Amino acid sequence: MKIAILPGDGIGPEITAQAVKVLNVLGESFELESADVGGAGYAAHGHPLPQGTLALAKAADAVLFGAVGDYKYDSLERALRPEQAILGLRKELGLFANLRPAILYPELAGASTLKPEVVSGLDILIIRELTGDIYFGKPRGVRECPDGPFAGQREGFDTMRYAEGEIRRIAHVAFQAARKRDRRVTSVDKANVLETFQFWRDIVTDVHKEYQDVELEHMYVDNAAMQLVRAPKKFDVIVTGNMFGDILSDAAAMLTGSIGMLPSASLDANNKGLYEPSHGSAPDIAGKGVANPLATILSAAMMLRFSLGKAEQADRIENAVKKVLAQGLRTPDIYEEGTTKVGTEQMGDAVLKALG
Numbered sequence: 001m002k003i004a005i006l007p008g009d010g011i012g013p014e015i016t017a018q019a020v021k022v023l024n025v026l027g028e029s030f031e032l033e034s035a036d037v038g039g040a041g042y043a044a045h046g047h048p049l050p051q052g053t054l055a056l057a058k059a060a061d062a063v064l065f066g067a068v069g070d071y072k073y074d075s076l077e078r079a080l081r082p083e084q085a086i087l088g089l090r091k092e093l094g095l096f097a098n099l100r101p102a103i104l105y106p107e108l109a110g111a112s113t114l115k116p117e118v119v120s121g122l123d124i125l126i127i128r129e130l131t132g133d134i135y136f137g138k139p140r141g142v143r144e145c146p147d148g149p150f151a152g153q154r155e156g157f158d159t160m161r162y163a164e165g166e167i168r169r170i171a172h173v174a175f176q177a178a179r180k181r182d183r184r185v186t187s188v189d190k191a192n193v194l195e196t197f198q199f200w201r202d203i204v205t206d207v208h209k210e211y212q213d214v215e216l217e218h219m220y221v222d223n224a225a226m227q228l229v230r231a232p233k234k235f236d237v238i239v240t241g242n243m244f245g246d247i248l249s250d251a252a253a254m255l256t257g258s259i260g261m262l263p264s265a266s267l268d269a270n271n272k273g274l275y276e277p278s279h280g281s282a283p284d285i286a287g288k289g290v291a292n293p294l295a296t297i298l299s300a301a302m303m304l305r306f307s308l309g310k311a312e313q314a315d316r317i318e319n320a321v322k323k324v325l326a327q328g329l330r331t332p333d334i335y336e337e338g339t340t341k342v343g344t345e346q347m348g349d350a351v352l353k354a355l356g
């Protein structure tokens with residue numbers, strides 16, 4: 001089985017290296033092949049998603065992705081900016097379903113910024129639609145404002161849109177995921193203001209007719225943001241659009257102690273997938289050896305489970321992560337007094353040792 005390794009920028013190479021170490025000692029005959037992506041792709045090949053990288057990702061059985069983005073590329077034209085690499089991969093590979101499980105490991109209850117009683121036992125699944133919405137809608141750009149008090153000035157604009165089929169397929173993913181959990185889905189939208197999301201609500205309600213054993217509630221996104229910090233354990237599965245899911249999953253990350261703990265799977269219709277931490281390239285800590293590699297290591301576990309049919313190996317990795325947390329090892333983002341502060345590599349090594 002072939003795994004494409006795309007480390008990317010900033011902390012991407014540091015954290016991906018730890019996950020690769022883990023994959024290499026599982027005793028499986030995986031073929032790992034790396035390629036440049038993001039700013040690294042632009043620097044080496046003049047494009048954030050070089051042809052060779054895209055071809056490798058398409059040919060592989062699964063992709064393990066680090067992160068892309070570097071402020072030094074922020075003034076490039078948009079098509080050449082590092083972030084286009086991950087957006088392009090999602091679109092080109094048809095990865096419409098982004099699963100972001102937010103689980104609080106008991107040892108990290110004190111690392112969360114929320115009170116332990118609010119977050120302990122947290123286990124929610126955010127399902128974010130990943131290839132539609134305002135992130136991909138056209139037209140977009142900067143033009144002359146046609147009317148109103150600012151007519152004649154420049155205006156920026158994007159297009160929010162969802163096709164019926166796009167909503168239906170992500171709703172099916174959510175209801176089916178809920179059947180393996182607590183059978184509750186919260187569909188998050190902004191139907192009170194946006195046509196796109198009234199349509200979203202109508203279609204999700206219609207798909208729900210096929211899943212009468214699953215409870216469905218609808219919630220506006222502003223309320224959902226509030227409920228996520230007020231009473232996060234009330235959620236089971238949250239399904240939402242691309243932009244709302246992007247924002248809400250970063251908020252949910254803090255319930256787990258750190259965004260460095262939040263893995264993700266981005267799946268196509270056949271469970272082929274790209275696996276990446278939910279965070280970005282963290283330029284503020286890149287190269288310092290302090291980034292938390294656990295979200296990436298846990299993403300590799302999701303890859304083994306969802307795309308490579310190796311659920312036992314996924315369990316092994318997840319148990320090893322639990323063990324190192326129980327041993328008191330913490331990267332700075334999850335550090336509390338009384339625990340042992342370690343760097344990125346030490347954390348990777350500890351997981352390796354704990355694999356059993």
Ligand SMILES: NC(=O)C1=CN([C@@H]2O[C@H](COP(=O)(O)OP(=O)(O)OC[C@H]3O[C@@H](n4cnc5c(N)ncnc54)[C@H](O)[C@@H]3O)[C@@H](O)[C@H]2O)C=CC1
Nearest residue numbers: 067068069070086260279280281282283284285291292333
């Ligand atoms: N999928 C991707 O490749 C993504 C890329 N980005 C890009 O990443 C760059 C930085 O974006 P930001 O908004 O700063 O978001 P970010 O997620 O990279 O960082 C936000 C904060 O979280 C911290 N952080 C992130 N990951 C961490 C880890 N593993 N361990 C410890 N601390 C961690 C960072 O140090 C920073 O303080 C930008 O260029 C952005 O476009 C952002 C999100 C996702």
Ligand SMILES: CC(C)CC(=O)C(=O)O
Nearest residue numbers: 083086087246278279280
């Ligand atoms: C470059 C962004 C679209 C990536 C992001 O923020 C995410 O996927 O969470």
Ligand SMILES: [Mg+2]
Nearest residue numbers: 246247250278
């Ligand atoms: Mg994000």
